[in-house]
Amino acid sequence: MSITIKSLIPTLITTIVAIFIIVEYFAPPNAILGEIKGSFTSWAVIIASFTIILGALYLVRFHGLKIIKEGLGSQEGFFSSITLFILVLFVSVGLAFGGTGTSQYNLIYMNIMKPIASITRGICFFYCISAAYRAFKLESWEATSMLVAGVLYSLRQIPIGPAVWSPIESIGDWILAYPNVGATRGGIVATAFGSIIIALRTLYNKELSVKLVSEVE
Amino acid sequence: MSDFLSKLDRIDRRWLYAFTIILVIIPIVSPLGLPVKVSKPTRDFYNVISSLPEGSVVVYEEGSISGQYDVTRAACLATFKLIFSYPVKFIAFCDSADGPVLLKDMLSMVDPESYGKEYGEDYVIFGLAPGGETATASFATDIRKTYSTDLYGTPIDEIPLMSEINSAENVDLIIQVFVGCYNCDWVVRQWVVPYNTKYLGITSECCTPMIAAYYPASCKAYLPGTIGATEMEILARLPGEGATVSDAKNLGLIPMILFIILGNIAYFRKRFGKEEEK
Secondary structure (H helix, E strand, C coil), X not given: CCHHHHHHHHXXXXXXXXXXXXXXXXXXXXXXXXXXXXXXHHHHHHHXXXXXXXXXXXXXXXXXXXXXXXXXXXXXXXXXXXXXXXXXXXXXXXXXXXXXXXXXXXXXXHHHHHHHHHHHXXXXXXXXXXXXXXXXXXXXXXXXXXXXXXXXXXXXXXXXXXXXXXHHHHHHHHHHHHHHHHHHHHHHHXXXXXXXXXXXXXXXXXXXXXXXXXXXX | CHHHHHHHHCCCHXXXXXXXXXXXXXXXXXXXXXXXXCCHHHHHHHXXXXXXXXXXXXXXXXXXXXXXXXXXXXXXXXHXXXXXXXXXXXXXXXXXXXXXXXXXXXXHHHCHHXXXXXXXXXXXXXXXXXXXXHHHHHHHHCHXXXXXXXXXXXXXXXXXXXXXXXXXHHCCEEEEEECCHHHHHHHHHHHHXXXXXXXXXXXXXXXXXXXXXXXXXXXXXXXXXXXXHHHHHHXXXXXXXXXXXXXXXXXXXXXXXXXXXXXXXXXXXXXXXXXXXX
16 A cells, blocks of 8 residues: 555544644634534544444454364353354344343343443452552652552541541542642643644654554554 | 561462451441541532522533443432432433443433433433544534434434534533543533533542542532542432442451551561661
8 A cells, every 4th residue: 555545645634634623622713613623523423433343343353263263162262252142142132122222232231241340340459459468568758658648548538537537538638639639730731742742743744653553554 | 476477478369358358248238337528529519510500401421331330320320319309401421332321220210200300301311422532522512413313313303402402502511420530631621621611520539639630620529439429418418329338448448558558567577687687
């Protein structure tokens, strides 16, 4: 594929769309610009919807090939077949009964997906405890401040903290409202500056990550 | 003692898990019922909703996922009960794939009809708008270009509630539920800055530090996870599940803090032991 199709056309589309979005955002309210921005953002929603379909197709391809390669008898093939079965089940129920707003879809979702997700989340909590035990060591001033602030704020977030020691409430609130807000706002501003630089580099076709993706493909 | 500390340093993680499970179960079986003081963000959250004029339009952006549903649900339920008890219009849309199902599940628990609300007239639900911040921007700019139908397939122009509403300009308040810590930026950038819409956030405990950075200028108030839900239930006198979940968390966090202390004792013993040997 030529460099024009791989790199120049995507950059041109990105630049034109970005210029309209940026101008609309910073300019005084304008009906025409608003209309154009509305169209562009709704197209982005449609494109994002197609990426879900693409994701499903990649999932089928990945697990389908694994089943063919490993066989249904193997452990990997068995788990891949379960994944594909669940995918087919959800898509079939969604299509057969009229989308994700139906009680049938709700029923299988709340009894399959939700418990699995909750258990995964619950397991993370246990890993956090184990990780905190092994990693939170008072090795430096930075680690100590992180540990003390984390523990005090966590205790403020549960009723037993203030019930046992009432000053924990104002200490936790102070940590959240002052050191945290100062650091987070600094982070937000720094991220915004970084985003502006990356955006400008993309518009000028100088951003390496975009170029590398084009080259790989 | 020395032998105990060396064993502590090599403790099997399964003991930590077992200890935690026991402590989490205790308050579920026998609730502690500890007092909870209402924090300022929660009080502000309640005040913003309760001071909405009659006929105000409230948009609700559902961004929770099923793995975090148990964390955000109590706060959402308390918020729904409060909103439906006032004469305001309610429009919900989803920016997460799990959103439509979770939203329907919560609304079935609250039952808006029991508050005298009628679907299509007083409240409406839209499905998933994928694309993250772009979807949030699209909904704020032009609802009809984002959705042609509601979650049940009714064309948007046939929904009476939507007859005079098409963008953030017609909206008085947006409430966003988010569990990706940077997602609160979306509403600030796409609703608060361009349209000056009032913004309330509902999130998990771990994302609270992020939204606190926008409080109270851009984000008028927020509910920080289950503790926020518990506070809201107390403040609005709406009994719910927040108190139960907060109760379970009470002792659940204790082993984490206890093991951090024990881990450090073992660490310092090992460290100073080595220094003494030298």
